[in-house]
Structure formats: C-alpha cells, structure tokens
Amino acid sequence: MSVRVAGLTLASPVLVASGCGGTGRELAAYAPLSTYGAFTTRSISRDARPGAGGPTITETPAGLVHATGLPNPGLDAFLATELPWLLTEGARVVVSVVARDLGEYAEVARRLATAPGVSAVEVNLAVPDAAELGVLDAREPFHVGAAVSTVLRELPRGVPVLAKLRADPVRVAETVRVAADAGAAAVVLGGALPAALPDGRPAGLSGPAIAPLALRCVADARSALDAAGADCDVVACGGIGSPEDARHALDRGAVAVQVGSALFHDPTTAARTAAALSPDEGA
Amino acid sequence: MSPVHVTAEVLASKRIGAFQHVTLVAPGVGERFRPGAFVAVSVGTGGYHLARRAFWIHQVRPLGGYAATVTLVVQPRGEGTRWLAGRQRGDRVEVTGPLGGRPFALPKEPVPVLLVGEGYGAAPLFALAERLRERDCPVNLVLGAPDEAHLLSALEARRTARAVTIVTGDGSVGARGSVADVLPEALRRSGAAVVYAAGPATTLHAAALAAEEHGAWSQVALEQRTTCGTGLCLGCPVPVVGEDGVARTARACTDGPVVRGDRVRWDDLARGASA
Secondary structure: EEEEEEEEEEEEOOOOOOOOOOOOHHHHHHOOOOHHHHHEEEOOOOOOEEEOOOOOOEEEEEEEEOOOOOOOOHHHHHHHHHHHHHHOOOOOOOEEEOOOHHHHHHHHHHHHOOOOEEEEEEEEOOOOOHHOOOOOOOOOOHHHHHHHHHHHHOOOOOEEEEEEEEEEOOOOHHHHHHHHHHHOOEEEEEEEEEEOOOOOOOOEEOOOOHHHHHHHHHHHHHHHHHHHOOOOOOOOOOOOOOOOHHHHHOOOOOOOEEEEHHHHHOHHHHHHHHHHEEEEEEE | OOOEEEEEEEEEEEEOOOOEEEEEEEOOOOOOOOOOOOEEEEEOOOOOOOHHHHHHHHEEEEEEEEEEEEEEEEEOOOHHHHHHOOOOOOOEOOOEEEOOOOOOOOOOOOOOEEEEEEEEHOHHHHHHHHHHHHOOOEEEEEEEEOOOHOEEEEHHHHOOOOOOEEOOOOOOOOOEEOHHHHHHHHHHHHOEEEEEEOOOOOHHHHHHHHHHHHHEEEEEEEEEEOOOOOOOOOOOOOEOOOOOOOOEEEEEOOOEEEHHHHHOOOOHHHHHHOO
C-alpha cells in the first residue's frame, strides 16, 4: 500500500521509529529494510556521542524508561558507513538529527543536504532530558519553529523536514501549528515524555504506557492543522505495537505510523504491522 | 548467522538445585547455535512487559524427536525469570535467537584452556567445553557458587573436563572461598593459553586479571541486563578500549556478549560509566 507522507511516496505507512532500529543491520536480520515505509535512524549529532553508562533502560508497567544519552557515531561516520549500507539494503532513510543549538542544526543540515539518499530529515525535538544531554531544549513552541526552519533552510527542495514532538497533549495544538508555519512537512507524535529513572536521573518514558496520550496528540494535531489550513501531515508514534494500534492512529488522522519500542519486545512487530496493513494480505 | 524470532514450545522444565532448566523447541535457534550465544524471551502476556529477558543457551541437543532443542538455565529472581521458570510442558514462549554478535572464539591450535564459571552464569561454558574437546584442547574447569544449590552441573563438568576445581562460598562442595582465590593455581596447573569466563562481572574481572598475569588470552561472556537483546535499543552499554587504544562504548548484545577481557574498562563498567 503506497502512501504519501510529507510529500514522499512510501511503500508502506509503517516506519521504523528513531532510536529503535539500531543501525539497521540488526533489524535487517528479521525482515528486509525495504519492508518498511522508511527507516528512521537513531538521532545523529555533529560529533560522536558515546552514550550514557548503564543501566540506561528500565522496565516500567507497560513502558520503558530510558536515558541512553543519544549514542551515535557522529555525522561523518554515519554518512561514510551507515547511510550507504542502509541504501544498498533498499531502505528509505529518514535521518533523525539532534544538535546543541541552531548553529549546529544548520551545520548538520548543510552536510546532510549534499549526502545522496537522504529521503527526509527528522528533527528530534522530543529529547526529554535535553538540557542534561547538551542538546537544544525545545521546551517552548518557538524553539520548535526555530529548529525546523533552520534545518529546512539548508536542505534542497524535495527533502522534507519532519518535526518529532513529545506526546504532550497540553501543548500539542500550538506546537504543531508553529512547526507547520516553520515549514515542517509532517509532525511526528509522540516522542518520549519526560520521566525519571528509579535513581532520579532524567529519562524518557515510551511504550504502550504513553499510547493513549500519543493518540490524543494525533487527533488534536490533525484538528489544529486542519483548522489552520496547514499542509502538514501527522505521523503517529508512541506505543504503536500492533496493526490494531496502527489503524486507530490512521483513523484519527495520521497518514503513517512509526513503530518504536515494540521492536524491543518483538523485532518483527513493524514488519508484521506493515504486512497486516498491506491490501495484499486482505487486511 | 542471522537470528530468528519464533514461538517456541516448552518441551521440559526441571528444577535442579536453585535453577530451573527449561528446554524449548525453538525451530532455527538451536541449528544456528554457537557457544556463548543467548536468547531473548518475551515474558508475560498482554505487552505489559516490554523489556525482554536474556538467557544463555546452556545446551543444544536432539530430544523428543526434535533435532536441536535448546536448554536455558533460569534462576528465578525477578518477575520475568519467575514467569519463565513457571512455564509448563506445552506452553508457548516468544523467543529470539541465537543472539550475540560475538560468541566464544575457539583457538586454532589444540592449546590447554581454562574455563571459569560462577552460578547460573556458567551455563554457556558447557557447550563450549564440548567444542574445545572436539578440537583436542585440554579443558580445565573452575566452577564457583555461593553454595551447592547454585552450583551448575558439577557432575556433567567432570565428564567433559580434564580437571575440575569446585569452590563454594560456604564450603558445602569443594573448597571454601571464591573463584578468584583458586584462579592463579588453576592457571599455573593447567598451563592454559586461553581463559574463558562466564558469570558475574566481578568473576569476569578476576579471570581477566589472572589471565593477564599468567600471559594468557581471556574471553569473557558479559552478563549485562539487556532490554531487547537484539542490538536495537542501545540499552546495554559496555565501556571498552578499541584495538586503537581509544575508549569506546560497545553493546553487550551485538558487539558481545563475549569480549576480550583486556578490552573491558572494568572500573568504568562497575561505575556504570561510558566513554
């Protein structure tokens, strides 16, 4: 079932969420990467980040609390090794990015602009412990708008920007309007909610625990964007763990879904959801 | 070889000492197995437990008409391990495996080896011992535990190994003390060129140190808590030093679980620090 998302034509409305597909190699063991509408990379920063020391993820009822510290090899290493490999595997690649400030966002985007094979850029504005991690803290909607427009300005036409936002139903309407005004072709709802590890370290909460909040965000975002007449898609994320979850989100106005932490429970979740949503399966 | 995700069936579940030995029919898992590999099991039902539990593959053998059943050693401690230990014959369990990007590396020459294990963590050493024996490596074994109930398969160990040293914290079997106490002597007596260790981090560290002092290589099977076991979640960081001497963070699941003992930054591991 091909689908239009943020101006792109994708083979499936089921995408792999950022930070949940490893480097791609690990996930490719269970299904070809072309199975998914797109593979969203873990968030890539200009410089390599080693990530936090363990334990960085703990289980909580119906969810995970995580503070991995955004480990990644840095933009140069990613572009030299991981991106070409993903492309040879037939993946549509959405590169998730984080940066310290707007200047660094611009620099990262400039370098991505000349990298072949980047289908879209997802700006990770849902980092729950941003201040701790030294990345831009998109606490206010205007931060979201500034980051989106900064990245968009550096990219060639045809490479859309997706804004990944936390699943905060209280501010979602105003935040998505700002993202759309800044030029985001889609908003991804919802990233992790601010939480804490048992020892008090700042962390994010993801998984089925936030699914009802994320669903509310999807519906409210769609209404707000429609009311504003904005040409901006909504991609659902957060607790999507089954074809049924995906259908709920699509019914609430999402054009696609991202499957994330459910892959930690069963690495075939996204592939099975994609198959179930394909008309070939009689779904 | 690539892992598979399958619905496995419990063929047998036996209480042995403090452990539950759970044998699964998991098509494709046992066939791909190499010593040091593990499986990730989804626990419970209804998706309330998103994180999975990792278990060493203890044995792969033909049983009940199946070519390659997989036996796991479970020490019931938390909710997940208790759930798996409570599964009965015929129950179904979601399993991914065999996992681990780097299982134990086997020596090319038939050199003497020392295997060091503690508690249920010693589980991956037994299949390793068999592989090493097939390669004509003289196998020496040190097995430790707090007490007899937590000592894994000591009888079986005596069948596969040339020399077995048993040590328990309370002295109920073998010598009283810890694995670290007996390592220098076991290394000297075995003349081991390679030390393979599996168990808690303190035991691995002791084995790596003893090996280094003895001039032997060490391979340690890290037992980090992993959320997914598959390399996706980035949740099992291990501080290591690369071949180039630069500090890095590896993933216990896919960059391990077996790493060279002299590559682990043990103090950072104990502190929970990264590069």
